[in-house]
């Protein structure tokens with residue numbers, strides 16, 4: 001399953017406060033996830049979804065509160081945490097001169113695991129695998145980014161708008177991929193304004209400041 005991951009995994013965040021510029025974005029947000037669970041972060045534009053995902057990914061420092069992976073504050077060993085976590089944000093993380101295959105190989109080599117061929121197949125990228133990423137369509141770029149989730153598996157997925165630019169076929173494909181990840185004992189925290197059908201997902205509503213429903 002997930003190399004080097006402990007049998008029991010947990011992600012907890014408590015009392016998170018985020019201030020951006022001089023604005024309080026959210027206050028006292030809390031969440032918890034264990035193996036097989038997913039949480040959908042909801043909220044209107046500007047409610048702080050991206051900010052929360054970046055805080056939980058360890059990319060943005062909260063004004064207060066903490067994020068713990070298996071009970072240990074992620075600030076204690078950020079490198080170890082990054083090894084268990086895939087963050088895919090709004091922006092694509094592709095080098096435009098490298099092909100889709102080369103981009104995936106770069107990421108999976110960096111992570112020390114290589115399931116590139118499987119990732120290309122699952123996200124139906126084989127036909128365009130050897131085209132430079134810079135000339136791919138928005139949806140093809142998005143699928144190449146998402147294929148990193150399979151090319152170098154990690155137990156925790158943190159995904160910001162993972163299905164933007166995808167047509168209904170690929171939204172379904174992603175939903176199946178997410179469901180398989182959860183069935184396999186993975187976890188996911190994500191935000192999307194679009195409709196995504198995945199069973200057993202919990203919700204975190206930031207409109208009220210970060211209270212879990």
Ligand SMILES: Nc1ncnc2c1ncn2[C@@H]1O[C@H](COP(=O)(O)OP(=O)(O)OP(=O)(O)O)[C@@H](O)[C@H]1O
Pocket residue numbers: 020021023025043044045046047048049050051052
């Ligand atoms: N780098 C920054 N500096 C200052 N303020 C910022 C910065 N980035 C975001 N903000 C502000 O933080 C607030 C939350 O932004 P965030 O992107 O987290 O919201 P969001 O819920 O993801 O929005 P959307 O649904 O529009 O993507 C917004 O008011 C935004 O203007």
